[in-house]
Amino acid sequence: MQTSYRFSAPGRTEISGNHTDHQHGCVLAAAVDLETTAEVTLRPDSIIRVASEGYAPVEIDLNDLSVHAEEKNTTAALVRGVAAAFAQRGCKLHGFDAVVRSTVLPGSGLSSSAAFEVLIGTICNELFFDKKCSAIEIAQIGQYAENVYFGKPCGLMDQMASSVGGLVFIDFADPAHPAVRQAAFDFAHCGYTLCTLDSGADHADLTDEYAAIPEEMRRVACVFGKDVLREVDEAEFYAKLKSAREAAGDRAVLRAMHFFDENRRVQQQVQALERDDFEGFLAGVRDSGRSSWMLLQNVVPAGSREHQQMALALAACEKQLAGRGACRIHGGGFAGTLLAFVPNEALASFRANMEAVLGEGRCHVLSIRQAGGHGPRTDFAGDRVLRMLPCRLFLPGGGVHRAAEFRLCPRLT
Numbered sequence: 001m002q003t004s005y006r007f008s009a010p011g012r013t014e015i016s017g018n019h020t021d022h023q024h025g026c027v028l029a030a031a032v033d034l035e036t037t038a039e040v041t042l043r044p045d046s047i048i049r050v051a052s053e054g055y056a057p058v059e060i061d062l063n064d065l066s067v068h069a070e071e072k073n074t075t076a077a078l079v080r081g082v083a084a085a086f087a088q089r090g091c092k093l094h095g096f097d098a099v100v101r102s103t104v105l106p107g108s109g110l111s112s113s114a115a116f117e118v119l120i121g122t123i124c125n126e127l128f129f130d131k132k133c134s135a136i137e138i139a140q141i142g143q144y145a146e147n148v149y150f151g152k153p154c155g156l157m158d159q160m161a162s163s164v165g166g167l168v169f170i171d172f173a174d175p176a177h178p179a180v181r182q183a184a185f186d187f188a189h190c191g192y193t194l195c196t197l198d199s200g201a202d203h204a205d206l207t208d209e210y211a212a213i214p215e216e217m218r219r220v221a222c223v224f225g226k227d228v229l230r231e232v233d234e235a236e237f238y239a240k241l242k243s244a245r246e247a248a249g250d251r252a253v254l255r256a257m258h259f260f261d262e263n264r265r266v267q268q269q270v271q272a273l274e275r276d277d278f279e280g281f282l283a284g285v286r287d288s289g290r291s292s293w294m295l296l297q298n299v300v301p302a303g304s305r306e307h308q309q310m311a312l313a314l315a316a317c318e319k320q321l322a323g324r325g326a327c328r329i330h331g332g333g334f335a336g337t338l339l340a341f342v343p344n345e346a347l348a349s350f351r352a353n354m355e356a357v358l359g360e361g362r363c364h365v366l367s368i369r370q371a372g373g374h375g376p377r378t379d380f381a382g383d384r385v386l387r388m389l390p391c392r393l394f395l396p397g398g399g400v401h402r403a404a405e406f407r408l409c410p411r412l413t
Helices: 075-088 114-127 135-150 157-164 208-221 234-239 241-248 250-274 276-294 309-323 344-358
Strands: 005-016 026-042 047-053 058-061 094-103 167-171 177-182 193-199 326-329 336-343 363-366 374-378
Touching: 005 157, 005 250, 005 276, 005 336, 026 058, 026 157, 026 363, 047 075, 058 075, 058 326, 075 114, 075 135, 075 250, 075 326, 094 114, 094 326, 114 374, 135 157, 135 374, 157 167, 157 177, 167 250, 177 241, 193 344, 208 241, 208 250, 234 250, 241 250, 250 276, 276 309, 276 326, 276 336, 309 326, 309 344, 336 344
Parallel strands: 047 094
Antiparallel strands: 005 026, 005 374, 026 094, 026 167, 047 058, 167 177, 193 336, 193 363, 326 336
Protein backbone atom coordinates (compact mmCIF):
# COMPACT_ATOMS: atom_id res chain seq x y z
CA MET A 1 0.00 0.00 0.00
CA GLN A 2 1.41 3.39 -1.01
CA THR A 3 1.98 5.82 1.85
CA SER A 4 -0.20 8.90 1.95
CA TYR A 5 0.81 12.14 3.65
CA ARG A 6 -1.68 14.66 4.99
CA PHE A 7 -0.84 18.36 4.98
CA SER A 8 -2.83 21.35 6.16
CA ALA A 9 -2.75 25.15 5.89
CA PRO A 10 -5.25 27.53 7.50
CA GLY A 11 -7.16 30.43 6.08
CA ARG A 12 -6.49 33.84 7.58
CA THR A 13 -8.39 36.82 8.81
CA GLU A 14 -7.07 40.37 8.65
CA ILE A 15 -7.62 41.83 12.10
CA SER A 16 -6.01 45.20 11.37
CA GLY A 17 -3.94 46.78 8.61
CA ASN A 18 -5.97 47.14 5.42
CA HIS A 19 -3.65 47.48 2.40
CA THR A 20 -0.55 48.30 4.46
CA ASP A 21 1.60 45.25 3.73
CA HIS A 22 2.48 46.10 0.12
CA GLN A 23 3.78 49.50 1.33
CA HIS A 24 6.05 47.76 3.87
CA GLY A 25 3.72 48.64 6.73
CA CYS A 26 2.39 46.76 9.76
CA VAL A 27 -0.48 44.29 10.02
CA LEU A 28 -2.26 42.27 12.66
CA ALA A 29 -3.63 39.04 11.25
CA ALA A 30 -4.63 35.58 12.43
CA ALA A 31 -4.88 32.04 11.15
CA VAL A 32 -8.42 30.70 11.48
CA ASP A 33 -10.01 27.32 12.06
CA LEU A 34 -10.94 26.85 8.39
CA GLU A 35 -8.29 25.01 6.42
CA THR A 36 -7.11 23.63 3.12
CA THR A 37 -5.82 20.06 3.31
CA ALA A 38 -4.08 17.73 0.91
CA GLU A 39 -3.65 13.98 0.85
CA VAL A 40 -0.38 13.44 -1.00
CA THR A 41 1.12 10.36 -2.65
CA LEU A 42 4.45 10.33 -4.47
CA ARG A 43 4.83 9.65 -8.18
CA PRO A 44 7.77 8.11 -10.05
CA ASP A 45 7.83 10.90 -12.66
CA SER A 46 8.13 14.71 -12.86
CA ILE A 47 4.39 15.50 -12.84
CA ILE A 48 2.63 17.36 -10.04
CA ARG A 49 -1.09 16.67 -10.28
CA VAL A 50 -3.52 18.54 -8.04
CA ALA A 51 -7.15 17.46 -7.87
CA SER A 52 -9.33 19.89 -5.90
CA GLU A 53 -12.90 19.09 -4.98
CA GLY A 54 -15.27 20.74 -7.41
CA TYR A 55 -12.59 21.67 -9.96
CA ALA A 56 -10.88 20.00 -12.91
CA PRO A 57 -7.46 18.51 -12.01
CA VAL A 58 -4.37 20.51 -12.96
CA GLU A 59 -0.97 19.18 -13.91
CA ILE A 60 2.44 20.75 -14.28
CA ASP A 61 5.71 19.19 -15.42
CA LEU A 62 8.72 19.96 -13.22
CA ASN A 63 10.87 19.99 -16.33
CA ASP A 64 9.18 23.26 -17.33
CA LEU A 65 8.99 25.83 -14.54
CA SER A 66 8.94 28.95 -16.70
CA VAL A 67 6.12 31.49 -16.49
CA HIS A 68 3.22 30.55 -18.80
CA ALA A 69 1.22 33.61 -19.86
CA GLU A 70 -1.84 31.48 -20.60
CA GLU A 71 -1.85 30.24 -17.00
CA LYS A 72 -2.36 33.68 -15.42
CA ASN A 73 -5.09 33.62 -12.77
CA THR A 74 -5.13 29.81 -12.61
CA THR A 75 -4.32 27.15 -10.02
CA ALA A 76 -1.65 25.75 -12.33
CA ALA A 77 0.19 29.07 -12.16
CA LEU A 78 0.33 28.92 -8.36
CA VAL A 79 1.61 25.33 -8.35
CA ARG A 80 4.22 26.06 -11.02
CA GLY A 81 5.31 29.26 -9.24
CA VAL A 82 5.77 27.56 -5.87
CA ALA A 83 7.69 24.69 -7.50
CA ALA A 84 9.88 27.16 -9.39
CA ALA A 85 10.76 29.01 -6.18
CA PHE A 86 11.85 25.79 -4.49
CA ALA A 87 13.88 24.75 -7.54
CA GLN A 88 15.62 28.13 -7.47
CA ARG A 89 16.66 27.35 -3.89
CA GLY A 90 18.27 24.08 -4.94
CA CYS A 91 15.41 21.76 -3.99
CA LYS A 92 15.30 18.49 -5.95
CA LEU A 93 11.57 18.15 -6.50
CA HIS A 94 9.72 14.99 -7.53
CA GLY A 95 6.26 14.40 -8.87
CA PHE A 96 3.29 13.86 -6.58
CA ASP A 97 -0.47 13.60 -6.59
CA ALA A 98 -2.42 15.82 -4.21
CA VAL A 99 -6.12 15.49 -3.45
CA VAL A 100 -7.09 18.89 -2.04
CA ARG A 101 -10.11 19.72 0.08
CA SER A 102 -10.90 23.07 1.61
CA THR A 103 -13.28 24.68 4.06
CA VAL A 104 -11.76 28.06 3.08
CA LEU A 105 -14.23 28.93 0.35
CA PRO A 106 -13.02 30.96 -2.66
CA GLY A 107 -14.13 34.57 -2.38
CA SER A 108 -14.72 34.23 1.37
CA GLY A 109 -12.13 36.87 2.21
CA LEU A 110 -10.19 34.30 4.24
CA SER A 111 -7.47 33.91 1.62
CA SER A 112 -8.13 30.54 0.05
CA SER A 113 -5.35 31.29 -2.47
CA ALA A 114 -2.78 32.00 0.27
CA ALA A 115 -3.78 28.83 2.13
CA PHE A 116 -3.33 26.87 -1.10
CA GLU A 117 0.08 28.43 -1.76
CA VAL A 118 1.24 27.69 1.80
CA LEU A 119 -0.11 24.16 1.47
CA ILE A 120 1.86 23.44 -1.73
CA GLY A 121 4.92 25.13 -0.23
CA THR A 122 4.68 23.02 2.93
CA ILE A 123 4.41 19.84 0.85
CA CYS A 124 7.55 20.72 -1.12
CA ASN A 125 9.42 21.80 2.00
CA GLU A 126 8.57 18.73 4.08
CA LEU A 127 8.86 16.00 1.48
CA PHE A 128 11.70 17.22 -0.73
CA PHE A 129 13.70 19.92 1.07
CA ASP A 130 14.24 18.55 4.58
CA LYS A 131 12.27 21.47 6.07
CA LYS A 132 15.02 23.94 5.16
CA CYS A 133 12.54 26.76 4.52
CA SER A 134 11.15 28.64 7.50
CA ALA A 135 7.51 29.64 7.84
CA ILE A 136 8.46 33.10 6.61
CA GLU A 137 10.21 31.73 3.52
CA ILE A 138 7.22 29.55 2.66
CA ALA A 139 5.04 32.67 2.86
CA GLN A 140 7.46 34.58 0.62
CA ILE A 141 7.42 31.71 -1.88
CA GLY A 142 3.63 31.88 -1.97
CA GLN A 143 3.74 35.62 -2.59
CA TYR A 144 6.29 35.11 -5.38
CA ALA A 145 4.02 32.56 -7.07
CA GLU A 146 1.02 34.87 -6.85
CA ASN A 147 2.91 37.97 -8.03
CA VAL A 148 5.01 36.49 -10.84
CA TYR A 149 3.10 33.42 -12.06
CA PHE A 150 -0.53 34.12 -11.14
CA GLY A 151 -0.26 37.80 -12.01
CA LYS A 152 -1.73 39.41 -8.89
CA PRO A 153 0.42 42.08 -7.16
CA CYS A 154 -0.50 41.03 -3.60
CA GLY A 155 1.36 41.86 -0.40
CA LEU A 156 2.67 39.26 2.04
CA MET A 157 0.16 39.40 4.89
CA ASP A 158 -2.14 36.59 3.72
CA GLN A 159 0.61 34.03 3.18
CA MET A 160 2.40 35.03 6.39
CA ALA A 161 -0.66 34.61 8.60
CA SER A 162 -1.43 31.21 7.08
CA SER A 163 2.15 29.98 7.30
CA VAL A 164 3.01 31.20 10.81
CA GLY A 165 -0.32 30.60 12.55
CA GLY A 166 -1.94 32.18 15.61
CA LEU A 167 -2.54 35.92 16.10
CA VAL A 168 0.49 37.64 14.61
CA PHE A 169 1.81 41.19 14.45
CA ILE A 170 3.99 41.63 11.37
CA ASP A 171 6.17 44.61 10.50
CA PHE A 172 7.20 44.60 6.83
CA ALA A 173 9.66 47.53 7.08
CA ASP A 174 12.29 45.07 5.81
CA PRO A 175 10.18 42.76 3.62
CA ALA A 176 13.04 40.32 3.10
CA HIS A 177 13.25 39.85 6.88
CA PRO A 178 9.87 40.86 8.31
CA ALA A 179 9.64 41.16 12.08
CA VAL A 180 6.97 38.76 13.32
CA ARG A 181 5.55 38.35 16.79
CA GLN A 182 2.62 36.31 18.00
CA ALA A 183 0.41 38.67 20.00
CA ALA A 184 -0.39 37.60 23.53
CA PHE A 185 -4.18 37.98 23.55
CA ASP A 186 -6.95 35.40 23.76
CA PHE A 187 -10.03 36.53 21.83
CA ALA A 188 -11.98 33.64 23.33
CA HIS A 189 -12.23 35.48 26.66
CA CYS A 190 -13.02 39.02 25.51
CA GLY A 191 -16.80 38.71 25.47
CA TYR A 192 -17.03 39.06 21.69
CA THR A 193 -17.31 36.64 18.79
CA LEU A 194 -15.26 37.07 15.62
CA CYS A 195 -17.42 36.82 12.50
CA THR A 196 -17.02 37.31 8.78
CA LEU A 197 -19.99 38.20 6.62
CA ASP A 198 -20.16 37.31 2.95
CA SER A 199 -21.54 40.28 1.03
CA GLY A 200 -22.38 38.16 -2.00
CA ALA A 201 -20.23 40.32 -4.28
CA ASP A 202 -17.90 38.43 -6.61
CA HIS A 203 -14.13 39.06 -6.85
CA ALA A 204 -14.12 38.19 -10.56
CA ASP A 205 -12.81 40.91 -12.87
CA LEU A 206 -11.60 43.06 -9.96
CA THR A 207 -7.85 42.53 -10.44
CA ASP A 208 -7.46 46.03 -11.88
CA GLU A 209 -9.21 47.55 -8.85
CA TYR A 210 -6.86 45.72 -6.48
CA ALA A 211 -3.78 46.54 -8.53
CA ALA A 212 -4.65 50.25 -8.60
CA ILE A 213 -4.26 50.60 -4.82
CA PRO A 214 -0.55 49.69 -4.51
CA GLU A 215 0.15 51.39 -7.85
CA GLU A 216 -1.38 54.68 -6.71
CA MET A 217 0.30 54.52 -3.31
CA ARG A 218 3.66 53.98 -5.01
CA ARG A 219 2.90 56.89 -7.33
CA VAL A 220 2.66 59.13 -4.27
CA ALA A 221 5.86 57.66 -2.83
CA CYS A 222 7.65 58.48 -6.10
CA VAL A 223 6.76 62.14 -5.65
CA PHE A 224 9.09 62.05 -2.64
CA GLY A 225 11.76 59.97 -4.35
CA LYS A 226 10.80 56.76 -2.53
CA ASP A 227 9.56 53.35 -3.64
CA VAL A 228 6.88 52.76 -0.98
CA LEU A 229 4.98 54.94 1.47
CA ARG A 230 6.68 53.46 4.54
CA GLU A 231 9.83 55.27 3.40
CA VAL A 232 8.06 58.64 3.10
CA ASP A 233 8.14 61.07 6.02
CA GLU A 234 4.51 61.75 6.96
CA ALA A 235 5.18 65.36 7.97
CA GLU A 236 6.82 66.04 4.60
CA PHE A 237 3.86 64.39 2.84
CA TYR A 238 1.38 66.78 4.44
CA ALA A 239 3.69 69.76 3.96
CA LYS A 240 3.79 69.05 0.22
CA LEU A 241 0.20 67.90 -0.19
CA LYS A 242 -0.50 70.29 -3.06
CA SER A 243 2.38 69.04 -5.19
CA ALA A 244 1.49 65.42 -4.36
CA ARG A 245 -2.08 66.01 -5.58
CA GLU A 246 -0.84 67.57 -8.80
CA ALA A 247 1.61 64.76 -9.51
CA ALA A 248 -0.36 61.70 -8.37
CA GLY A 249 -4.04 62.71 -8.29
CA ASP A 250 -6.52 63.12 -5.46
CA ARG A 251 -7.51 59.47 -5.05
CA ALA A 252 -3.88 58.42 -4.78
CA VAL A 253 -3.29 61.08 -2.12
CA LEU A 254 -6.36 59.97 -0.14
CA ARG A 255 -5.11 56.39 -0.26
CA ALA A 256 -1.72 57.56 1.01
CA MET A 257 -3.50 59.32 3.91
CA HIS A 258 -5.14 55.99 4.72
CA PHE A 259 -1.79 54.24 4.79
CA PHE A 260 -0.21 56.65 7.27
CA ASP A 261 -3.21 56.49 9.60
CA GLU A 262 -3.72 52.74 9.27
CA ASN A 263 -0.07 51.86 9.81
CA ARG A 264 -0.04 53.85 13.04
CA ARG A 265 -3.43 52.41 14.04
CA VAL A 266 -2.20 48.80 13.78
CA GLN A 267 0.52 49.48 16.31
CA GLN A 268 -1.93 51.28 18.61
CA GLN A 269 -4.34 48.35 18.44
CA VAL A 270 -1.60 45.86 19.32
CA GLN A 271 -0.70 48.03 22.30
CA ALA A 272 -4.36 48.11 23.33
CA LEU A 273 -4.57 44.31 23.25
CA GLU A 274 -1.34 43.97 25.23
CA ARG A 275 -2.72 46.15 28.03
CA ASP A 276 -6.07 44.28 27.84
CA ASP A 277 -7.93 47.34 26.57
CA PHE A 278 -10.38 45.63 24.26
CA GLU A 279 -12.63 48.67 23.94
CA GLY A 280 -9.64 50.68 22.74
CA PHE A 281 -8.92 47.93 20.23
CA LEU A 282 -12.53 48.00 18.97
CA ALA A 283 -12.33 51.78 18.53
CA GLY A 284 -9.40 51.14 16.18
CA VAL A 285 -11.46 48.62 14.22
CA ARG A 286 -14.19 51.23 13.71
CA ASP A 287 -11.67 53.89 12.68
CA SER A 288 -10.08 51.46 10.24
CA GLY A 289 -13.45 50.75 8.66
CA ARG A 290 -14.20 54.44 8.21
CA SER A 291 -10.77 55.03 6.71
CA SER A 292 -11.16 52.19 4.22
CA TRP A 293 -14.51 53.58 3.12
CA MET A 294 -13.60 57.28 2.96
CA LEU A 295 -9.87 57.36 2.15
CA LEU A 296 -8.81 54.00 0.74
CA GLN A 297 -12.08 53.67 -1.19
CA ASN A 298 -12.09 49.88 -1.50
CA VAL A 299 -15.73 49.29 -0.62
CA VAL A 300 -17.46 49.94 -3.98
CA PRO A 301 -15.79 49.30 -7.37
CA ALA A 302 -15.52 52.38 -9.57
CA GLY A 303 -18.67 52.95 -11.59
CA SER A 304 -20.90 50.55 -9.64
CA ARG A 305 -24.29 52.13 -9.09
CA GLU A 306 -26.94 49.46 -8.67
CA HIS A 307 -24.75 46.75 -7.14
CA GLN A 308 -23.03 47.92 -3.93
CA GLN A 309 -23.13 44.76 -1.84
CA MET A 310 -20.19 45.60 0.41
CA ALA A 311 -21.56 49.03 1.29
CA LEU A 312 -24.97 47.58 2.03
CA ALA A 313 -23.49 44.80 4.18
CA LEU A 314 -21.43 47.31 6.19
CA ALA A 315 -24.42 49.60 6.72
CA ALA A 316 -26.64 46.71 7.81
CA CYS A 317 -23.91 45.41 10.13
CA GLU A 318 -23.48 48.78 11.85
CA LYS A 319 -27.25 49.03 12.26
CA GLN A 320 -27.40 45.60 13.91
CA LEU A 321 -24.46 46.29 16.22
CA ALA A 322 -26.07 49.58 17.34
CA GLY A 323 -22.85 51.04 18.70
CA ARG A 324 -21.60 47.82 20.29
CA GLY A 325 -18.74 45.80 18.86
CA ALA A 326 -17.23 46.87 15.54
CA CYS A 327 -17.09 46.04 11.85
CA ARG A 328 -14.85 46.91 8.92
CA ILE A 329 -13.93 45.93 5.38
CA HIS A 330 -11.95 42.70 5.29
CA GLY A 331 -9.06 41.86 2.99
CA GLY A 332 -8.63 43.41 -0.44
CA GLY A 333 -12.11 44.91 -0.46
CA PHE A 334 -14.58 45.73 -3.28
CA ALA A 335 -16.18 42.28 -2.86
CA GLY A 336 -16.10 39.30 -0.56
CA THR A 337 -16.42 39.78 3.17
CA LEU A 338 -16.42 42.15 6.09
CA LEU A 339 -15.19 41.49 9.61
CA ALA A 340 -17.29 41.98 12.73
CA PHE A 341 -16.73 41.68 16.47
CA VAL A 342 -20.13 40.83 17.93
CA PRO A 343 -21.06 40.79 21.65
CA ASN A 344 -21.56 37.16 22.65
CA GLU A 345 -25.04 37.80 24.03
CA ALA A 346 -26.14 39.39 20.74
CA LEU A 347 -24.64 36.78 18.40
CA ALA A 348 -27.79 34.73 17.74
CA SER A 349 -29.96 37.72 16.83
CA PHE A 350 -27.11 39.39 14.90
CA ARG A 351 -26.53 36.29 12.82
CA ALA A 352 -30.23 35.76 12.10
CA ASN A 353 -30.82 39.39 11.15
CA MET A 354 -27.73 39.67 8.95
CA GLU A 355 -28.53 36.45 7.12
CA ALA A 356 -32.05 37.77 6.54
CA VAL A 357 -30.37 40.60 4.60
CA LEU A 358 -27.44 38.80 2.97
CA GLY A 359 -28.73 35.24 2.64
CA GLU A 360 -28.62 32.05 4.65
CA GLY A 361 -25.17 30.81 5.59
CA ARG A 362 -23.40 34.12 4.94
CA CYS A 363 -22.42 34.84 8.55
CA HIS A 364 -19.44 32.72 9.61
CA VAL A 365 -18.24 32.37 13.18
CA LEU A 366 -14.46 31.98 13.39
CA SER A 367 -11.89 31.01 15.97
CA ILE A 368 -8.12 31.49 15.79
CA ARG A 369 -5.95 28.49 14.95
CA GLN A 370 -2.54 28.42 16.60
CA ALA A 371 -0.77 26.18 14.05
CA GLY A 372 0.19 27.45 10.62
CA GLY A 373 0.92 25.25 7.61
CA HIS A 374 2.04 21.82 8.74
CA GLY A 375 2.50 18.18 7.82
CA PRO A 376 3.04 15.42 7.15
CA ARG A 377 0.52 13.24 8.87
CA THR A 378 1.08 9.77 7.47
CA ASP A 379 -1.07 6.72 6.93
CA PHE A 380 -4.81 7.15 7.24
CA ALA A 381 -5.32 3.49 8.13
CA GLY A 382 -4.26 4.24 11.69
CA ASP A 383 -0.86 2.47 11.77
CA ARG A 384 1.15 5.59 12.56
CA VAL A 385 0.35 9.26 12.77
CA LEU A 386 3.14 11.82 12.76
CA ARG A 387 2.13 15.46 12.96
CA MET A 388 4.85 18.06 12.56
CA LEU A 389 3.72 21.04 14.62
CA PRO A 390 5.63 24.30 14.98
CA CYS A 391 8.25 24.46 17.70
CA ARG A 392 7.28 27.15 20.21
CA LEU A 393 9.27 29.18 22.69
CA PHE A 394 7.36 30.70 25.60
CA LEU A 395 8.74 34.12 26.48
CA PRO A 396 8.28 36.44 29.47
CA GLY A 397 5.07 38.43 29.20
CA GLY A 398 3.12 35.58 27.62
CA GLY A 399 4.37 35.79 24.02
CA VAL A 400 4.57 32.54 22.07
CA HIS A 401 7.05 32.46 19.21
CA ARG A 402 8.38 30.10 16.58
CA ALA A 403 11.79 31.46 17.48
CA ALA A 404 13.81 29.22 15.22
CA GLU A 405 11.88 30.36 12.18
CA PHE A 406 11.68 34.13 12.31
CA ARG A 407 13.21 37.26 13.70
CA LEU A 408 11.43 38.53 16.77
CA CYS A 409 10.42 42.16 17.12
CA PRO A 410 10.20 43.81 20.54
CA ARG A 411 6.99 44.43 22.43
CA LEU A 412 5.48 47.75 21.40
CA THR A 413 5.63 50.47 24.03
